[in-house]
Amino acid sequence: xxxxxxxxNNLSKKFGNFTAxxxxxxxxxxxxxxxxxxxNGAGKSTTIxxxxxxxxxxxxxxxxxxxxxxxxxxxxxxxIGYMSQKFSLYEDLSVEENIIFYGGIYGLSFAQxxxxxxxxxxxxGLAGSEKRLTRExxxxxxxxxALGCAxxxxxxxxxxxxxxxxxxxxxxxxxxxxxxxxxEQGTTIFVTTHYLxxxxxxxxxxxxxxxxxxxxxSPGELKARYITNPILKVExxxxxxxxxxxxxxxxxxxxxxxGAYLHIIVREELEAKNKIKEIFSERSISLKRVDRIMxxxxxxxxxLIEKEEQSNRL
Amino acid sequence: MFKKLKPIIKKExxxxxxxxxxxxxxxxxPAFLLMMFGYALNxxxxxxxxxxxxxDRTPESRNLIEQFIHSEYFDxxxxxxxxxxxxxxxxxxxxxxxxxxxxxxxxxLKRGEGAEVQIIIxxxxxxxxxxxxxxxxxxxxxxxxxxxxxxxxxxxxxRLNIPLEPRAxxxxxxxxxxxxxxxxxxxxxxxMITTVISTSLSIVRExxxxxxxxxxxxxxxxxxxxxGKTLPYMLFALVSAYLILTVGYLLFDIEVKGxxxxxxxxxxxxxxxxxxxxIFISTISDSQQVAFQISALITILPTFILSGFVFPIxxxxxxxxxxxxxxxxxxxxxxxxGIILKGSGLGAFWKEVVFLLIFNILIFGLSWLRMxxxxx
Numbered sequence: 001x002x003x004x005x006x007x008x009n010n011l012s013k014k015f016g017n018f019t020a021x022x023x024x025x026x027x028x029x030x031x032x033x034x035x036x037x038x039x040n041g042a043g044k045s046t047t048i049x050x051x052x053x054x055x056x057x058x059x060x061x062x063x064x065x066x067x068x069x070x071x072x073x074x075x076x077x078x079x080i081g082y083m084s085q086k087f088s089l090y091e092d093l094s095v096e097e098n099i100i101f102y103g104g105i106y107g108l109s110f111a112q113x114x115x116x117x118x119x120x121x122x123x124x125g126l127a128g129s130e131k132r133l134t135r136e137x138x139x140x141x142x143x144x145x146a147l148g149c150a151x152x153x154x155x156x157x158x159x160x161x162x163x164x165x166x167x168x169x170x171x172x173x174x175x176x177x178x179x180x181x182x183x184e185q186g187t188t189i190f191v192t193t194h195y196l197x198x199x200x201x202x203x204x205x206x207x208x209x210x211x212x213x214x215x216x217x218s219p220g221e222l223k224a225r226y227i228t229n230p231i232l233k234v235e236x237x238x239x240x241x242x243x244x245x246x247x248x249x250x251x252x253x254x255x256x257x258x259g260a261y262l263h264i265i266v267r268e269e270l271e272a273k274n275k276i277k278e279i280f281s282e283r284s285i286s287l288k289r290v291d292r293i294m295x296x297x298x299x300x301x302x303x304l305i306e307k308e309e310q311s312n313r314l
Numbered sequence: 315m316f317k318k319l320k321p322i323i324k325k326e327x328x329x330x331x332x333x334x335x336x337x338x339x340x341x342x343x344p345a346f347l348l349m350m351f352g353y354a355l356n357x358x359x360x361x362x363x364x365x366x367x368x369x370d371r372t373p374e375s376r377n378l379i380e381q382f383i384h385s386e387y388f389d390x391x392x393x394x395x396x397x398x399x400x401x402x403x404x405x406x407x408x409x410x411x412x413x414x415x416x417x418x419x420x421x422x423l424k425r426g427e428g429a430e431v432q433i434i435i436x437x438x439x440x441x442x443x444x445x446x447x448x449x450x451x452x453x454x455x456x457x458x459x460x461x462x463x464x465x466x467x468x469x470x471x472x473r474l475n476i477p478l479e480p481r482a483x484x485x486x487x488x489x490x491x492x493x494x495x496x497x498x499x500x501x502x503x504x505x506m507i508t509t510v511i512s513t514s515l516s517i518v519r520e521x522x523x524x525x526x527x528x529x530x531x532x533x534x535x536x537x538x539x540x541x542g543k544t545l546p547y548m549l550f551a552l553v554s555a556y557l558i559l560t561v562g563y564l565l566f567d568i569e570v571k572g573x574x575x576x577x578x579x580x581x582x583x584x585x586x587x588x589x590x591x592x593i594f595i596s597t598i599s600d601s602q603q604v605a606f607q608i609s610a611l612i613t614i615l616p617t618f619i620l621s622g623f624v625f626p627i628x629x630x631x632x633x634x635x636x637x638x639x640x641x642x643x644x645x646x647x648x649x650x651x652g653i654i655l656k657g658s659g660l661g662a663f664w665k666e667v668v669f670l671l672i673f674n675i676l677i678f679g680l681s682w683l684r685m686x687x688x689x690x
Contacts, residue, residue, distance in 0.1 A: 052531045074533060082531040086524030092332055093325065104321025105534045150528075159531075 005030050005157055005188050006051065011060035013046050020046040022211035023060070028190060028204075030156075033183050035202030036192040037301065043211040044192040048161050051190070052082055065156050078106075081155035085162040087146035091135035095126055098134055098149055106153035113152075120148035123178065140171030147178065151187070158182065160191040164198060176201045196298040205297075207304060214308050219297055226304060227295040229253055230269040234262040234276065235288040242285050251275065256302050263299060318534055322542025326516070330546060340512060340550040344504040345561045351500050352493050352566055359445040365392035365409035367400060372420035378431065381457050382413065387449050400434065410436045411446055423461070486655045493566040498650045499623035501558050502643040505581070506588050506617045509551045511609040513544050513592025518605040521596070536685060544589050551585050571657030580649045583670050587642040590677035597684035617643045645670045 006028035013021040021043045028034045049055035053073030062069040065079035103113035124144040164172045207215045246252045255264040266272035280287045382388050403409040414432040422429035437443040520526040562568040599605040621643035645666035652658035
């Protein structure tokens with residue numbers, strides 16, 4: 001018996017001529033927080049839909065909780081919880097009525113629903129608001145309630161499709177604490193996101209780009225493996241012009257704009273710092289500071305995607 | 315099966331009851347519409363405004379005028395002294411009918427020469443005009459017969475019996491009230507609109523808000539979802555149908571002459587047609603707005619015009635008649651008018667029931683195909 005709760009082998013999904021998911025393979029261990037990272041339209045949602053048994057793959061196979069997601073979809077559905085960015089709650093029903101409804105469609109008994117309701121109310125901090133209509137809740141509370149409803153039947157695996165989009169940062173942090181608790185209790189979390197700061201919370205990540213997996217590993221591994229050269233954060237004016245000039249230099253491996261700064265990956269730190277100063281004074285670009293920084297996942301991601309695009313062009 | 319339907323049915327009930335607007339649309343608007351239509355959509359022609367220009371001013375001419383006043387159809391509003399006023403009254407629609415009695419009227423009558431009376435009818439509404447013309451003809455002919463028989467009686471030469479006399483009896487709606495004819499049609503009209511709109515909106519709303527996605531990833535089958543969702547609407551529609559019947563009884567004295575059971579069954583089959591249409595619309599629209607527009611478009615006018623509700627199908631051009639075959643109300647109307655007004659049994663409209671059932675199979679089949687293709 002294999003230990004993994006999700007096993008994906010050579011999975012592809014085509015919509016007409018468009019390949020949404022292109023021959024991907026990966027596996028997820030029990031209790032893991034598994035992050036599926038990619039831009040909008042990269043194939044994240046398609047993959048999740050195949051794993052949840054609501055979309056058939058064009059080829060390849062996905063096993064979820066020991067069942068074939070395509071042929072045994074009905075069995076898969078009893079083992080998984082799913083929450084999308086839309087927080088699928090009935091806004092015209094009260095908190096309690098939403099819980100009762102979702103408990104009901106998962107076939108829980110009255111006693112079970114009561115017990116789970118207590119748990120959800122406690123987990124979401126909605127004590128005293130059981131009779132309030134869901135539409136009156138804040139986005140953060142809705143999100144928690146939606147999560148509670150998605151796990152009401154205590155599934156082995158929880159799929160979260162962009163669970164934090166549109167939620168403010170404080171709630172996002174709280175939300176991830178909750179997710180961590182679930183994972184500690186042994187629930188497997190499969191989460192898609194395009195917030196790269198959130199990806200740091202994951203045990204393991206897969207980067208997906210145009211339907212293909214381009215890298216995978218823990219956040220630390222990804223940073224160490226893919227960015228070995230130093231990264232400099234450059235604070236200057238005329239950032240666009242500065243970037244164009246620097247990208248022409250042979251000692252600059254990569255460069256991109258991050259907000260008001262430039263991030264450039266260079267061959268060697270000291271050499272680069274001196275050269276930047278030289279060039280900028282020649283071109284009369286005023287330089288405020290240059291620092292070496294720790295690579296973030298965002299650096300990794302951008303660097304990987306740029307390489308991918310280059311190899312596609314070749 | 316029922317265990318899984320229960321939470322959906324309960325939820326849907328809660329949503330309907332909570333949303334006062336939907337509740338109103340389902341229950342009270344139909345009865346209200348019936349009152350409005352029942353009183354306003356009236357083809358009875360009564361209280362016809364009458365103007366008289368009597369140049370003759372003799373007992374004979376006054377006698378003729380009295381014939382009109384004594385019938386219940388006319389209101390004698392104007393007595394003219396001037397021929398010019400006639401045009402004005404007709405132009406302003408103050409009078410629908412003008413009777414002009416020339417000054418030689420009584421003389422000609424006495425001489426037996428055949429007197430003439432000029433009748434002017436406002437023909438703007440062809441329907442009303444032809445009815446008025448019918449009333450006028452029969453009043454004048456009766457009056458003429460009366461004069462002839464009086465003459466013969468006075469002469470004592472011979473007794474005369476009028477050789478032919480029609481004795482018309484009108485069945486099913488003896489007072490010829492148009493409400494009686496309209497109420498069954500209204501039930502068909504109102505039920506179709508409310509069921510199609512409410513079911514299509516309730517399903518599309520789940521699509522729009524993304525809640526349907528949450529249900530698809532649960533062990534509930536989409537078919538279970540749809541059955542669970544539509545059952546409450548069906549129930550409300552039935553309640554609504556009986557409310558209409560009650561209002562029809564209280565306000566328009568319409569009693570169900572036929573079998574209540576048959577009425578219930580036929581109504582149920584008809585409601586299923588509406589639900590099927592609603593479900594089909596929800597499979598082809600992504601927003602409530604689109605669903606509402608399509609629902610309104612394919613129910614309101616076709617059910618009003620093409621079902622035989624107001625306009626007889628037999629008078630329509632062949633091409634339009636063909637179109638009416640896909641209007642479920644067309645079949646239901648025959649059945650429900652039969653049951654309510656004539657007390658007819660299944661034998662009188664079994665063909666219509668079969669057509670309705672075929673329509674249901676087709677519309678549910680189509681929806682099923684659409685749903686499988688898109689997984690909702």
